[in-house]
Amino acid sequence: MACIVAKLRATTQCSSLLRRIQSMSNIPENTVYSGPISQNSNQRVTLSQLRQKHKKSEPISMVTAYDYPSAVHVDMAGIDICLVGDSAAMVVHGYDTTLPITIDEMLVHCRAVARGAKTPLLVGDLPFGTYECSPNQAVDAAVRILKEGGMDAIKLEGGSPSRIVAAKAIVEAGIAVMGHVGLTPQAISVLGGFRPQGRNVASAVKVVETALALQEAGCFSVVLECVPAPVAAAATAALQIPTIGIGAGPFCSGQVLVYHDLLGMLQHPHHAKVTPKFCKQYARVGDVITKALVEYKEDVINGSFPDAQHSPYKISETDANGFLNELQRLGFDKAASAVSDAVQKMVTNKSIGERNSTK
Secondary structure, eight states: OHHHHHHHHHHHHHHHHHHHHHHTOSSOOSSSOOOOOOSOOOOOOOHHHHHHHHHTTOOEEEEEOOSHHHHHHHHHTTOSEEEEOTTHHHHTSOOSSSTTOOHHHHHHHHHHHHHHOSSSEEEEEOOTTSSSSOHHHHHHHHHHHHHTTOOSEEEOOOOSHHHHHHHHHHHHTTOEEEEEEESOGGGHHHHTSSOOOOOSHHHHHHHHHHHHHHHHHTOSEEEEESOOHHHHHHHHHHOSSOEEEESSOTTSSEEEEOHHHHHTOOOSHHHHHHSOTTOOOSOOHHHHHHHHHHHHHHHHHHTOSSOGGGOOOOOOHHHHHHHHHHHHHTTOHHHHHHHHHHHHHHHHHHHHHHHHHTO
16 A cells, blocks of 8 residues: 555656646747647557558558648648658759759758658658768668658669669668669659650569569568559569559559649649649649638738737737827837827727627
């Protein structure tokens, strides 16, 4: 009994300490700003859980994210894997290819996503130029993605012998690796542009053999991009690790789409040029955003925003009069007149708003 009482006392003391720590926390209270609270209290998805899903033939979902807001949405949707892709170069930075983005830029995206996505497995792309020279260079870049970017794993493109060696070296360094075969956007100078792969016998066999080589190197999964569905089905059947398809038909172990593409975020000539044919738009968020921005602009121009409802910070009549008198005493007559006019307008606008709300 004495032991139980002691434990209860310790628990009470601990709770009291936590309350005191919370009161001293630098986390802002919900006064001016407050952020979304994820309803998903589960722990982060692990490689073991992905293997179990694959073993049970349960489809795996993956979506790209490049910043905190998109990561929060991916997290709240319960997506299995969140990829911080080098496609950020095209959909966020406005480039025509993925090649220009640097590892330092990728790390900024990775850190933002890591702060927002608390549940999905986080995978960061190794950008072009960070792993081609040597296995040591590849390991160094992968270490940065995990240590500085907060990712759980990395993804690298291609299946040439040097890429296989790089993947194996990264795995042996204790870092989980996702492979990527088929259309590999970092190799467009060799491929002659964004061209589908696996459309003839030799190319189809190469897709399967490359995926197998990446599995042998220790990759936990392989992305299959822009290959015919039968080729993806063959690779999926040949492998013992999950395949994640993007423009590869319905026979993969899972699917991935780019956040901006599936939401229909952007409708303009550049994005129309880089949005792939295989992407299904689940919304046209870009149209909603444009409409809202136009309405906001019109409200600013006609003076209807901000109204009394959206001017929440008040000053009492006594303090307003004191402020006005002090301005007059200091010789700021124009400012004092502005205070008087503002108080009268806010009272009038509030009355109008109240009348409208009762209609």
